[in-house]
Amino acid sequence: MRSMVYKSVSVVFVIAVVVIFMAAHHEKGNDDLASLKEAHNLHWEGWKSADMETHFSTVYPEGSGIFPDGYLASSMKNLDYDSLRNSAKQWYENFEVQIGNPNFNIQGNVAVGTYNQTTTNKETGREEKSIRTDVWARTGGKWLRFHFQYTPLTADNVVMTNRFIEEAWNKGDLSVLDELCDPDIVMEQTQAVVSWRAAFPDYHLTVDEISAGNNKVTVEWTITGTHQGEFMGVAATGKKVKYSGIGVTTFAGGKLSKISVASDFLNLWRQLGVDPPQPPAADSSVAE
Numbered sequence: 001m002r003s004m005v006y007k008s009v010s011v012v013f014v015i016a017v018v019v020i021f022m023a024a025h026h027e028k029g030n031d032d033l034a035s036l037k038e039a040h041n042l043h044w045e046g047w048k049s050a051d052m053e054t055h056f057s058t059v060y061p062e063g064s065g066i067f068p069d070g071y072l073a074s075s076m077k078n079l080d081y082d083s084l085r086n087s088a089k090q091w092y093e094n095f096e097v098q099i100g101n102p103n104f105n106i107q108g109n110v111a112v113g114t115y116n117q118t119t120t121n122k123e124t125g126r127e128e129k130s131i132r133t134d135v136w137a138r139t140g141g142k143w144l145r146f147h148f149q150y151t152p153l154t155a156d157n158v159v160m161t162n163r164f165i166e167e168a169w170n171k172g173d174l175s176v177l178d179e180l181c182d183p184d185i186v187m188e189q190t191q192a193v194v195s196w197r198a199a200f201p202d203y204h205l206t207v208d209e210i211s212a213g214n215n216k217v218t219v220e221w222t223i224t225g226t227h228q229g230e231f232m233g234v235a236a237t238g239k240k241v242k243y244s245g246i247g248v249t250t251f252a253g254g255k256l257s258k259i260s261v262a263s264d265f266l267n268l269w270r271q272l273g274v275d276p277p278q279p280p281a282a283d284s285s286v287a288e
Contacts (some may be wrong), residue, residue: 032106036136039143040102040113048097050088052081060137060144067150096120102134109138117150128254129156152215152251161217161249164256165205172197182257189259200225200241208244215251220244223263227272234274241271 039058046055056076065073091097100116113134120127135147160180167176174193177186197203202225209220224242227234245263249256269276 032111033104036104036106036111036113036143037102039136039145040104040134043145044099047088048092050085052079052084052088056081058143058145060139060146063144063146063148065148094122096122099132111136111138111143126254128152156254157215157217157249157251158210158212160251160256161210161219162207164249165207165219165221168193169196169203169205180256182252182255185257185259195231199227199229199231199236201228202226217249217251219247219249221247231272232277234272237272237274239272241268243268243271 043055043058046052046058056079059076061075061077063076065076067073096119098118098120102113102115104111104113113136115132116129117132118127118129129152131151133149133151134145136143137146138144163176164180167173168180168189172193174190177189177193181189204224206222206224207219208222211218222242222244224240226240227237229236243264245261247262248260250258250260266276
């Protein structure tokens with residue numbers, strides 16, 4: 001009987017120790033999360049108020065960051081606080097920034113926080129949505145942001161790419177270019193659409209595959225049309241053509257900023273029944 005009592009007491013003691021350990025561990029986890037949230041809030045409050053001393057008190061000096069446009073900041077040392085103060089003030093004068101509630105994953109002295117960020121241009125009303133990822137490291141008992149990175153929400157980029165193809169290229173609606181494209185490429189895209197649709201009035205690009213990652217959208221496509229107008233110096237042949245290619249649209253600031261294309265042009269020329277244009281010969285009169 002006494003042996004059973006001792007065993008019961010031993011079991012109760014072990015359970016009590018486990019419960020106390022779990023409670024202490026849970027309490028420590030809560031403390032870690034609370035201090036991390038405090039650092040996160042201080043980080044953004046400092047930036048929003050243009051208080052660079054407060055903002056960078058939460059940043060690891062040798063840290064890094066990748067901005068939405070892909071620019072890499074490789075060090076946070078020797079920064080010009082006055083210049084950054086002006087940048088922060090101008091940013092909030094021109095944009096409204098909404099920060100979502102962060103989701104933190106803490107593993108020892110390292111933590112990763114992810115949250116949505118929506119930046120709205122106050123003048124145009126245009127929104128740019130992205131996922132912000134912050135990597136934090138605890139050093140000297142203090143959480144410091146070690147790295148940050150923006151990942152644009154690519155669903156919007158896919159929609160814009162499809163609109164660019166369907167409305168501008170397939171339907172010839174040039175007005176949509178101002179809405180979708182960066183001003184630096186509007187003119188070149190206007191000229192391209194006009195020249196191609198003049199040569200192939202029934203021009204149609206079919207999207208075969210489309211995928212997105214970061215700030216780029218990749219499209220595998222097939223183009224069909226009837227050659228009814230001059231095309232790169234070749235008079236109309238009346239022939240129907242069909243050829244394929246790949247295009248990559250790059251986005252910056254919520255607009256198409258670059259369009260790269262690789263296509264089977266040799267096949268196109270063969271279907272037109274002409275030799276592909278030759279590059280201009282070098283001027284032999286130019287002295288080497």
